[in-house]
Amino acid sequence: MAKTPGKPTITDVAHRAGVSLSTVSRVMNGNATVDAEMAERVRAAASELGYTANPLARSLVLGRTQTIAVVVPDLANPTFQEILRGLSRAAAADGYHVLIADSAEQVAEEPVLATETRRRTDGVVLCAPRMTDDDLAALLPTLTPVVVINRPAQASAPVVGADYRTAFRTVVDHLYGRGHRHLIYLAGLERSASNAARRAALADARAAHADLVVDEIPCGVDFDSGSGAADAVSASGATGALAFNDLVAMGLLSALADRGIRVPQDISVAGFDDIPFAQYTTPPLTTSAVPGGDLGARAWAAMKAQLTGGEADAAVALTPRLLVRGSTGPAPA
Amino acid sequence: MAKTPGKPTITDVAHRAGVSLSTVSRVMNGNATVDAEMAERVRAAASELGYTANPLARSLVLGRTQTIAVVVPDLANPTFQEILRGLSRAAAADGYHVLIADSAEQVAEEPVLATETRRRTDGVVLCAPRMTDDDLAALLPTLTPVVVINRPAQASAPVVGADYRTAFRTVVDHLYGRGHRHLIYLAGLERSASNAARRAALADARAAHADLVVDEIPCGVDFDSGSGAADAVSASGATGALAFNDLVAMGLLSALADRGIRVPQDISVAGFDDIPFAQYTTPPLTTSAVPGGDLGARAWAAMKAQLTGGEADAAVALTPRLLVRGSTGPAPA
C-alpha cells in the first residue's frame, strides 16, 4: 500500500540525511557530540520534511509527558477560571501542557478523574477538592506528584491557598478605621471552611478592638440571600455590613436601595472575592481580592519543584488584597 | 536492581494469571472470545494488582489518544469559559479528555499552539481564532480533524457559532412589539464582525417595519463606553436603547440612574450576551443569551463526528435566546 504522507518519522529523516536514526535522535536532542557537517545535514533534512518528534513516542520512552492535569469542581466558576488561567500560562511558560477535568461538583468523580488523568500526565493539581479529608488523605499518595489548591493543609502534598482569615480581618479593620464600632456579618454556609475562616477573623478583630461589636446573622452565599437580609441589617443598627461574599453584598446593596437606605452615607457595605462586576455596582463595591491567577501560578511552581526533583514548600498562603471602593465610607455621626 | 512497585504492566498480569500477555490484552479489551475460566483468572489478577493499561502505550500503538485540544484566545473570558465547560463535559461523556491552550490573545501563538497540541491529541478545536483568514485557511488543512467556533464559515473545517444577526433582530422586534418606533443603537467596534452582524439585523428590521427609526451612535464595548453615551441617548429622543452588549447596557443604566431618568418608564434598555450579572442590575437587564455551553457541546459533536469517520455538518449556528427582564417595557405614551 502506498504510504500516506502522514507525519514524517525519525526514520524518514535518517534516510534523507543518509545517516542512522540514532544520529538523528542525537542532533534533535543535542545530546552527544555529532560531526558538525553531519549534524547540519540532519537539520536540513528535518526542516525540509517538516519533522517534529512524535510526542507520544517520546513520552513512552522517556516516561514523561510534559503535561499535567488539573481537576476542578466546576469550570464555570470564576474562581477556578482565574486559577486555571494562571496555572495554564505558568505551565506553558515552562513548556508544559495542561489537561483539564471538570468533576461538575460530583464528589464521587473526583478520585476517578484524578487517577485517570494522572496516568496520562506527569502530575495532577487538585483544585478545591470536595471529597472528605479521609478520602483525600488516601488519594494523595497515589497521585504523586500532586498539588492541592484551596484546601487546608494536607500531609502528603504541598498546598497553596489564600489566607481568608487575614484577608477578612483586613476588611474588618478597614471599617473599624473609618470609625465603625458596630458591624454585622452576613454569614455563609454554617459548616463551610470559608465561613469558619471569616468567623475566626471576626474573633481576632473583637479581641484586638475592645469597643468593637460584631453581630452575626445567618444568610447564605448568593444574591437573593443578601437582598433577603436587608431588613435584618437595617434593624440591627449596625453602621457597616460585612457580606460573606460579593454576591451577597450585591443583593444587599440592591435591597437597601429599594428601601431608600443610602450606601455608604447610612450604612457601609463590604463584599469579598472581587468578582468581575463588583466594580460596576452602585456604588462600586469595596471588597477583598483573592489573586486567583497568582494562586494558579504558585500551584504550578509547587508542581514544577516536584517535577524537577526538588521539594515544594509544604504550604503557601496568599493574602488577598483589600480594594476600597465607594460602598464603604466613614461611620455616620 | 529491585524493581520498584511502580505501575503493574500487562506482563505482570499475564505472569500472575499464568497466561500470555496477548490473552490479557484480549480480555481487557473484550476483543476475541476467551475461555471463560481463563478470562476470570485474568480479571482477578488484574484487579489484585490494580492494573490499568498504560494510556500512553495504547495511544502509540492505536494511533489515538482519546484526547482533543482546545485553543482559546483568553481563558479569563467568560464566553470561552462557558464554551470550554460545555465542550469539556460533552467530551468527557464520550470518554475523551481535553487539553487546553491559552494563546493569551497573542495571535502569533495560535498556529504554534494548535500545531503543537494537535500532535498529542486526536483533533483540535479553535475557539474564536484571531488570526487572519489567510492564515486560518492555510492552517486548518494541517490540523484535521478540526472544528472552528465563533468564526464565519471556513472552507476546510466545520464551524459552529451563534447567529448574532437573527438574535439581535429578535431584540429589536421585542422592542418594536412593545410599541417602540424610535430606537438608538450604541455601536461596538467599527470594524468588528459582531458589530456588522448587529447592523445587518438593524437593516433587516428597518426593512420589515417601515415606521421604525433606528439611530446609531459610535460607542464601544465596555461599561464606561455605555455610561459615556447616556447624554447622547437621552438627547436623541429615542424610547429604547440597544446596547452593543451587556457591559455597555450596564454602564448606560448606571449613568441614566444618576440623571434621574427612569428605566423602563422613560426609556427601555436592552443588552446582549446575558453575562452572569445581567440579572442583578437595577432593573434586571433584558438581553439575549448566547448559549455558550451549547456551543461547546455542538463543537464536540462536530469533532466526534469526524473522529468516528462521519462527516460533521459544515456549519451550525445557534440562535441566542431572548431574555425579557425589567429593563424593557412599553414605549412611553
Next chain:
DNA sequence: CTGTTAGCGCATTCAC
C-alpha cells in the same frame, strides 16, 4: 481459542 511475533516512534545503551 491461545501463544508467539512484529511493530507503533523514539532514546539509549552497547559495540565498532
Next chain:
DNA sequence: GTGAATGCGCTAACAG
C-alpha cells in the same frame, strides 16, 4: 563519533 540493537507497554497480525 557513529550505527546496530534493545525496550518503553501495548495491540494486532500471525501461526498453532
